[in-house]
Amino acid sequence: MKAVLVIGDGMADRPLKELGWKTPLEVARKPSLNQIAETGICGTMDPISPGLPPGSDTATLALLGYDALKVYSGRGAFEAVGSGVDILPGDVAFRCNFATVDENLVVLDRRAGRISNEDASKLAESLQKIKLARRSDAEFLFKNTIQHRAALVIRGPKLSTAVSDSDPEKVGEKVSEIKPLDESPEAKLTTEIVKELMQKFREVLKQHPVNNERVKRGLPPANIILCRGAGTIPKVKPLPEKYGITAACIAAASLIRGVCKVAEMRLIDVEGATGTPQTDFMAKAKATVQALKTNDFVLLHVKATDVASHDGNIKQKIELIEKIDDMLGYVLNNIDLGSTYLAVTADHTTSSITRNHEGDPVPIAITGPYVRSDDVEEYDERACAKGGLNRIRGRDLMPILMNLIGKTKKFGA
Amino acid sequence: MKAVLVIGDGMADRPLKELGWKTPLEVARKPSLNQIAETGICGTMDPISPGLPPGSDTATLALLGYDALKVYSGRGAFEAVGSGVDILPGDVAFRCNFATVDENLVVLDRRAGRISNEDASKLAESLQKIKLARRSDAEFLFKNTIQHRAALVIRGPKLSTAVSDSDPEKVGEKVSEIKPLDESPEAKLTTEIVKELMQKFREVLKQHPVNNERVKRGLPPANIILCRGAGTIPKVKPLPEKYGITAACIAAASLIRGVCKVAEMRLIDVEGATGTPQTDFMAKAKATVQALKTNDFVLLHVKATDVASHDGNIKQKIELIEKIDDMLGYVLNNIDLGSTYLAVTADHTTSSITRNHEGDPVPIAITGPYVRSDDVEEYDERACAKGGLNRIRGRDLMPILMNLIGKTKKFGA
Numbered sequence: 001m002k003a004v005l006v007i008g009d010g011m012a013d014r015p016l017k018e019l020g021w022k023t024p025l026e027v028a029r030k031p032s033l034n035q036i037a038e039t040g041i042c043g044t045m046d047p048i049s050p051g052l053p054p055g056s057d058t059a060t061l062a063l064l065g066y067d068a069l070k071v072y073s074g075r076g077a078f079e080a081v082g083s084g085v086d087i088l089p090g091d092v093a094f095r096c097n098f099a100t101v102d103e104n105l106v107v108l109d110r111r112a113g114r115i116s117n118e119d120a121s122k123l124a125e126s127l128q129k130i131k132l133a134r135r136s137d138a139e140f141l142f143k144n145t146i147q148h149r150a151a152l153v154i155r156g157p158k159l160s161t162a163v164s165d166s167d168p169e170k171v172g173e174k175v176s177e178i179k180p181l182d183e184s185p186e187a188k189l190t191t192e193i194v195k196e197l198m199q200k201f202r203e204v205l206k207q208h209p210v211n212n213e214r215v216k217r218g219l220p221p222a223n224i225i226l227c228r229g230a231g232t233i234p235k236v237k238p239l240p241e242k243y244g245i246t247a248a249c250i251a252a253a254s255l256i257r258g259v260c261k262v263a264e265m266r267l268i269d270v271e272g273a274t275g276t277p278q279t280d281f282m283a284k285a286k287a288t289v290q291a292l293k294t295n296d297f298v299l300l301h302v303k304a305t306d307v308a309s310h311d312g313n314i315k316q317k318i319e320l321i322e323k324i325d326d327m328l329g330y331v332l333n334n335i336d337l338g339s340t341y342l343a344v345t346a347d348h349t350t351s352s353i354t355r356n357h358e359g360d361p362v363p364i365a366i367t368g369p370y371v372r373s374d375d376v377e378e379y380d381e382r383a384c385a386k387g388g389l390n391r392i393r394g395r396d397l398m399p400i401l402m403n404l405i406g407k408t409k410k411f412g413a
Numbered sequence: 414m415k416a417v418l419v420i421g422d423g424m425a426d427r428p429l430k431e432l433g434w435k436t437p438l439e440v441a442r443k444p445s446l447n448q449i450a451e452t453g454i455c456g457t458m459d460p461i462s463p464g465l466p467p468g469s470d471t472a473t474l475a476l477l478g479y480d481a482l483k484v485y486s487g488r489g490a491f492e493a494v495g496s497g498v499d500i501l502p503g504d505v506a507f508r509c510n511f512a513t514v515d516e517n518l519v520v521l522d523r524r525a526g527r528i529s530n531e532d533a534s535k536l537a538e539s540l541q542k543i544k545l546a547r548r549s550d551a552e553f554l555f556k557n558t559i560q561h562r563a564a565l566v567i568r569g570p571k572l573s574t575a576v577s578d579s580d581p582e583k584v585g586e587k588v589s590e591i592k593p594l595d596e597s598p599e600a601k602l603t604t605e606i607v608k609e610l611m612q613k614f615r616e617v618l619k620q621h622p623v624n625n626e627r628v629k630r631g632l633p634p635a636n637i638i639l640c641r642g643a644g645t646i647p648k649v650k651p652l653p654e655k656y657g658i659t660a661a662c663i664a665a666a667s668l669i670r671g672v673c674k675v676a677e678m679r680l681i682d683v684e685g686a687t688g689t690p691q692t693d694f695m696a697k698a699k700a701t702v703q704a705l706k707t708n709d710f711v712l713l714h715v716k717a718t719d720v721a722s723h724d725g726n727i728k729q730k731i732e733l734i735e736k737i738d739d740m741l742g743y744v745l746n747n748i749d750l751g752s753t754y755l756a757v758t759a760d761h762t763t764s765s766i767t768r769n770h771e772g773d774p775v776p777i778a779i780t781g782p783y784v785r786s787d788d789v790e791e792y793d794e795r796a797c798a799k800g801g802l803n804r805i806r807g808r809d810l811m812p813i814l815m816n817l818i819g820k821t822k823k824f825g826a
Contacts (some may be wrong), residue, residue, distance in 0.1 A: 370427040370766070372436075372773070372795050388795060390804035392463055399464025403772035410770050411461060412468020412481070413488035413508060413642050413668065 001405035003341040003368075004288060004298045004331065005397070007063065008324050009056055009253070010306030010350030012362040012381055018314055024352065025363070025380040028321040032328040033365075033379035036344055040367030042376040043389025045397065047348050051359040054394075056306070059347035060259045064299070065243075065398030066236055074161050074231020075255065080151035082258030085143050087233055092159045092190055095229040095255070096142075096150040097167060098123065098222035105175040105224075107168060111148035112222035114276075115214075120144035122210045123222055130200045138193050142201075142225075145254040146275040152227055154193055160186035165228035166198055175226065194227065201225045238264030239297075243398070243407045248291045250284055251275075251301035260299060266291075275303040277316060281323045285330035292335060296405065302327070309350035317352060341368030341404050343397065344379065364389060364397065368404060414818035416754040416781075417701060417711045417744065418810070420476065421737050422469055422666070423719030423763030425775040425794050431727055437765065438776070438793040441734040445741040446778075446792035449757055453780030455789040456802025458810065460761050464772040467807075469719070472760035473672045477712075478656075478811030479649055487574050487644020488668065493564035495671030498556050500646055505572045505603055508642040508668075509555070509563040510580060511536065511635035518588040518637075520581060524561040525635035528627075533557035535623045536635055543613045551606050555614075555638075558667040559688040565640055567606055573599035578641035579611055588639065607640065614638045651677035652710075656811070656820045661704045663697055664688075664714035673712060679704075688716040690729060694736045698743035705748060709818065715740075722763035730765060754781030754817050756810065757792065777802060777810065781817060 015021040025033075046052070047059040048068055057078050058068040076093035087093055098120055100109040124144040132138060138156030145151060162181035168174065178195050180187035202224050205211060211221035239247045241264075249260035250268050252275035257267055270287045272280030284300060291298045302324055308317040328344065335342070346362040363384035365376070374388035385391075392400070402408050428434040438446075459465070460472040461481055470491050471481040489506035500506055511533055513522040537557040545551060551569030558564060575594035581587065591608050593600035615637050618624060624634035652660045654677075662673035663681050665688035670680055683700045685693030697713060704711045715737055721730040744755065759775040776797035778789070787801035798804075805813070815821050 370764070372428060372798070373434075374795060374798070388457070388798040390457060390798065392804070396463035399462070399772060401464075403464040403466065406767065408464055408466055408772050410466045410468055412471030412485060413492075 001339055001341070002292055002296050003343065003401045003405050004292065004300060005063065005401065006300045006328065006342070006344045007060070007302070008305045008321070008346050009301065009303045010309045010348055010357065011321060011324070011346035012349040012360065013309065013317070014349065014351050014353065014358065014360060016314060016352060023381050024314060024317045024321055026382070028318045028325070030321060030325040030379060032325045032332055033344060034377060035332065036328065036342060036367045037365045037379040037384060038377045039373060040365045041371045041374055041389050042363065042365045042384040042387025044361040044385035044391050045345060045364040045394060046361045046391070047394040049393065050361070053357040053359040054348045055357065056253070056347050057255050057259055059394060060256055062394030063345070063347065063397055064239060064259070064263055065395060067395060071234045071236050073234040075229030076151065076231035077233045078231070078258030078262065079145065079149070079254050080153050080258065081233065081261050082254035082256065083143050083145035083151050085141055085151055085153055087153055088155065089233060090159065092154045092161050092230055092232060094152040094194070094227040096152050097226045098148045098150065099224050099226045100220035100222065101175060101224045107171050107173055107175065109220045110167070110169070110171060110226065113220040114147045115222050117144070117147060119210050119214065119222065120147065120150070123205060123208060124150060126204050126208060127201050127225070130197070130204065132193065133196060135192065136189060140197060146252065149254060150225070151254065152197070154190060158186045159190045160184055161230040161232055162187035163190050163194060163230045167226035167228040169228070175224065198225060198227065233262060236263060240264055243402045245296035245407055246294065247297040248295040249299045249301070250287050250291060251299070252279060253301065253303040256301045265299065266295065277304040277307055277320055279304055281327040282330060285327040288331055289334045292340065296407070306350050309352050310355050312352050312355050314352045338369055341366060341401060343401060345397070361391065364392070366401070371404065414752055414754070415705055415709050416756065416814045416818050417705065417713060418476065418814065419713045419741065419755070419757045420473070420715070421718045421734070421759050422714065422716045423722045423761055423770065424734060424759035425762040425773065426722065426730070427762065427764050427766065427771065427773060429727060429765060436794050437727060437730045437734055439795070441731045441738070443734060443738040443792060445738045445745055446757060447790060448745065449741065449755060449780045450778045450792040450797065451790045452786055453778045454784045454787050454802050455776065455778045455797040455800025457774040457798035457804050458758060458777040458807060459774045459804070460807040462806065463774070466770040466772040467761045468770065469666070469760050470668050470672055472807060473669055475807030476758070476760065476810055477652060477672070477676055478808060480808060484647045484649050486647040488642030489564065489644040490646045491644070491671030491675065492558065492562070492667050493566050493671065494646065494674045495667035495669065496556050496558035496564050498554050498564050498566050500566055501568065502646060503572065505567045505574050505643055505645060507565040507607070507640040509565050510639045511561045511563065512637050512639045513633040513635065514588060514637045520584050520586055520588065522633045523580070523582070523584060523639065526633040527560045528635050530557070530560060532623050532627065532635065533560065533563070536618060536621060537563060539617050539621060540614050540638070543610070543617065545606065546609060548605065549602060553610060559665065561635070562667060563638070564667065565610070567603060571599045572603045573597055574643040574645055575600040576603050576607060576643045580639035580641040582641070588637065611638060611640065646675060649676060653677055656815045658709035658820055659707065660710040661708040662712045662714070663700050663704060664712070665692060666714065666716040669714045678712065679708065690717040690720055690733055692717055694740040695743060698740040701744055702747045705753065709820070719763050722765050723768050725765050725768050727765045751782055754779060754814060756814060758810070774804065777805070779814070784817065
């Protein structure tokens with residue numbers, strides 16, 4: 001017995017006036033999602049706990065069966081690990097954005113027009129060449145990942161994650177001053193290093209040819225780096241050890257790849273999988289079918305739906321759900337449904353109106369042999385909430401799947 | 414107000430191909446169970462937590478309102494207490510099986526053909542006569558309980574429960590070597606004692622007249638004792654004290670009797686109640702009605718359904734559910750439904766296919782005055798999951814029942 005867990009990032013939504021008070025999932029054409037709901041057992045799921053808006057990192061930790069509230073140690077390290085930066089215990093890592101500010105450091109675009117990977121790479125290369133003032137043995141790594149996303153890692157003795165963000169996380173607000181979050185000398189030192197880097201980055205970016213070119217092409221210049229989520233690598237029991245399984249991850253988003261790598265899952269690279277709405281859904285579907293041949297458990301993650309939600313692009317979100325549906329159609333047609341469980345959920349609700357992660361629960365459906373299928377016939381937030389799983393938490397999902405594939409141990413006699 | 418909690422051991426199942434993808438509960442004739450569902454409030458319940466396959470001991474602890482994850486201290490002590498062995502704090506007890514092995518110690522039958530109580534008693538009598546080598550002041554008690562089940566208690570100073578099982582829990586596998594599970598001298602000593610006993614037991618059993626007779630009759634000889642679940646008595650707040658109630662237990666299975674005795678419930682012996690599929694269901698029904706006259710709370714446990722599931726005997730499981738239904742019919746007709754709550758559940762799901770305890774939830778229905786009855790009209794895994802209780806945990810049940818009978822205290826003002 002094997003299991004696939006499909007996560008549509010931010011796929012769940014709230015009812016929208018623009019859709020006659022329906023959600024994107026409710027109006028999308030989705031025969032495969034409906035097939036999974038109809039043949040399976042459905043429910044509503046709080047990724048972490050009711051009302052709490054999770055990040056994609058904390059939600060994915062929970063969906064993999066970890067107690068995110070206990071093990072989470074900041075976003076930065078996951079992003080860095082997931083983008084292939086070699087991160088060591090003690091390193092402090094930040095999630096960064098290429099962004100656009102005006103001369104008063106007021107944020108005009110938190111994603112510098114979702115800058116292309118190509119432009120971001122050239123800029124990152126220049127930033128990595130900067131020299132840090134010699135105040136300790138600290139050094140840094142800066143790496144762009146997908147579009148506007150990047151990772152910054154500070155390495156050295158005596159660092160701390162108690163450092164505030166420079167990213168105000170809102171357009172129209174001024175870049176925040178980076179401050180130590182406690183009185184320790186480590187927090188003070190780390191703050192100084194990050195502040196110095198941010199200043200030097202800004203100088204380089206302001207006059208960089210790539211940005212001059214972007215302005216000529218009418219694109220917002222990536223004239224600042226915003227950082228947030230100082231973190232270290234958390235210590236978790238590796239997934240293969242925890243459940244006695246082989247496990248693989250198919251995801252393009254660095255953050256998710258990072259979580260899966262920390263859980264010691266195999267990261268499978270898929271050509272054309274980009275973590276953007278232009279990602280190659282079919283390539284991911286094929287990779288999943290392939291990965292199932294050599295793994296007990298495969299996590300298939302699609303970032304695109306969250307991107308559309310953060311942009312408030314309802315039409316695109318619906319189209320992307322339909323592409324996820326096509327992807328699932330391929331998976332359903334190419335796996336052995338007599339020996340494979342297929343679960344589909346979202347890591348969180350992203351409202352296309354507030355454009356933020358929200359604490360509303362997400363739909364969950366599990367199909368496969370021996371599930372207690374229920375009356376639910378459609379896959380969406382409201383239909384699934386009537387299902388036989390009732391209301392579960394993200395952390396419950398992995399034990400439920402592992403129980404179905406026979407990988408749980410009896411407690412007691 | 415009084416309450417009866419009826420537990421059908423392993424009564425819940427998964428949908429079975431053999432039953433047109435229905436469960437034994439779904440196909441059984443069960444007017445009384447349905448009456449309870451129809452007049453009551455229903456739900457789906459995780460005995461411990463979603464996906465976790467419980468033992469009958471941990472599940473019963475949870476159903477009595479205890480935090481099994483915290484208080485559980487191994488099966489052996491419950492089994493010993495429940496079979497009437499006087500067990501003291503510090504004693505280390507094991508659950509044992511009379512089993513059949515070949516000359517290479519490969520297990521052929523983990524239950525020696527579900528050996529009769531009569532044969533097992535004779536063998537146990539011989540085993541109790543063995544003398545332990547004098548390496549400490551340790552002594553032992555060996556007692557058969559029902560069929561192939563037995564308890565072994567080691568008494569003496571400086572013992573430990575950190576001792577592995579000899580029972581491989583699988584037919585076709587070799588008997589496991591007993592090992593200390595930590596470095597302590599106590600674990601080493603206990604291991605030595607158990608190993609010595611297992612060896613001496615084997616010598617006696619190999620050439621025992623009862624076994625020679627069994628072989629002649631074409632029955633598997635009980636030529637070895639397998640042990641598992643080293644445990645001590647856990648410290649829990651007695652149930653009568655916890656809720657201010659008088660409480661009784663009607664169960665034949667030693668393991669359940671042990672849990673109830675540790676909770677300081679009254680153990681009621683019922684003539685003809687055997688813990689087997691041949692148990693006298695009506696005698697148990699009558700004893701329950703009787704016990705309600707002098708107790709606020711009565712636990713009525715039926716082992717038989719679990720036995721059929723472990724044997725993969727679907728037809729028998731259905732018949733036994735129907736017998737439980739008849740038993741409940743008597744109870745319903747002979748208690749005052751205006752002042753008595755009746756709850757029916759299973760302690761865990763036992764799959765008739767995997768023949769193991771599984772982590773799927775179990776149905777729960779509670780009838781009685783003032784319950785918020787729902788639309789559910791049938792008592793089974795899927796119908797109950799649509800009920801008004803939604804999804805609860807085993808530990809929630811006792812507070813819910815105690816609240817209904819007015820035995821909970823207000824928290825706050």
